[in-house]
Amino acid sequence: MAQTALDQFDAVVARFGKIAGYALGGSVLAPLVTAASGMAPAWPDGLPIITSIFMLLSLILIFHFLTTRKRWIFSLLLVGGSLCLVASILGYAFARGEFVMKGSRSNASLTIGCTWRPEAVELATRLRIDTKDQCPGDFRELLAKAEDDPYQIWTERSITNVSYVIACLWVALFTTLALVIGSFVIWYTRQPAGHRSARRTR
Numbered sequence: 001m002a003q004t005a006l007d008q009f010d011a012v013v014a015r016f017g018k019i020a021g022y023a024l025g026g027s028v029l030a031p032l033v034t035a036a037s038g039m040a041p042a043w044p045d046g047l048p049i050i051t052s053i054f055m056l057l058s059l060i061l062i063f064h065f066l067t068t069r070k071r072w073i074f075s076l077l078l079v080g081g082s083l084c085l086v087a088s089i090l091g092y093a094f095a096r097g098e099f100v101m102k103g104s105r106s107n108a109s110l111t112i113g114c115t116w117r118p119e120a121v122e123l124a125t126r127l128r129i130d131t132k133d134q135c136p137g138d139f140r141e142l143l144a145k146a147e148d149d150p151y152q153i154w155t156e157r158s159i160t161n162v163s164y165v166i167a168c169l170w171v172a173l174f175t176t177l178a179l180v181i182g183s184f185v186i187w188y189t190r191q192p193a194g195h196r197s198a199r200r201t202r
Contacts, residue, residue, distance in 0.1 A: 041170050042100070042109045043163045051171050055178035062182045074187045078180060085176040092169040099136060099162045103148035111163050112136045112143075113154025120146075120153045 041047055066074065103110050114135035116124070120142055124131050129138050139153055146152035150159060 041096075041163070041166045042111060044167065047167055047170065051174045054171055054175045058175050058178040059182045062179065063186055066183060066186050074183060077183050078187075081176050081179040081183065085173070085180055088169055088173040088176055092166070092173050095162075095166045095169055099166065104144055105148050108148075110143075110148060110150050111159060111166070112139065112150045113158030113162055115155045115158040116153060117155055 066077070099112050099114075101110055101112065102108070116131065116134040116137065121131050121134075123145070124138075124142060127141060129141065131137070134154075136154070142153050143150065
C-alpha cells in the first residue's frame, strides 16, 4: 500500500516527539509534563491542554505549507523561530520571576499585579512604604498584612492583565518550540538521503 501524506505527517509527529523529548520529555504532551513540575501558569485552568493544541496546530500548518525545497526559506523559518523562542523563554522567565511568588502562609503560587488599590496606597503611606513603584512595588509587608491575598493589594484588572501576559508567553514559548523543531524535522524528512554530504563535497 502506497504511503499517504497523512502517514508522512504521522511519522513527522513521531520524530518531533523524539527530538522534543531530549529537552522536555515528550512532544505535544510537553506542556502537560511541564505543568506537572509546577512551571505552568496558575491561570487559566486547562492552559497546558490549550498549549498542546496550539503546538499540534503549528505542526499541521508547517507540514502543509513547508513544501518548498528552497533552503533559504527553511533557514529563515528556523532562525526566526529560534529567535522568537529565545525571546519567549526570557520573557516568560522574567514575568514569572517578577509577578509570581509563593505565599508566606502556604506554598501556593500567587500572581500579583501592577497597580495598587487606593486602600493599599493609603496603608503603604502610613507604613512609610514607597508608593511610586507599584509594578509590583515594595509589597512584602503589605501582602503579609493582607494574609497573602493579592486582591487586597493590587486591582483586579492589573492582576488579570498580568495573568494574561504570562499565559500568552507560556503558549508562545511552546508554539515557537513546535515551530522550530517541527520545521527542522519536516525539512530533513523531505530531503533525500546524503544531501548534506553532497553539499559538503561541492
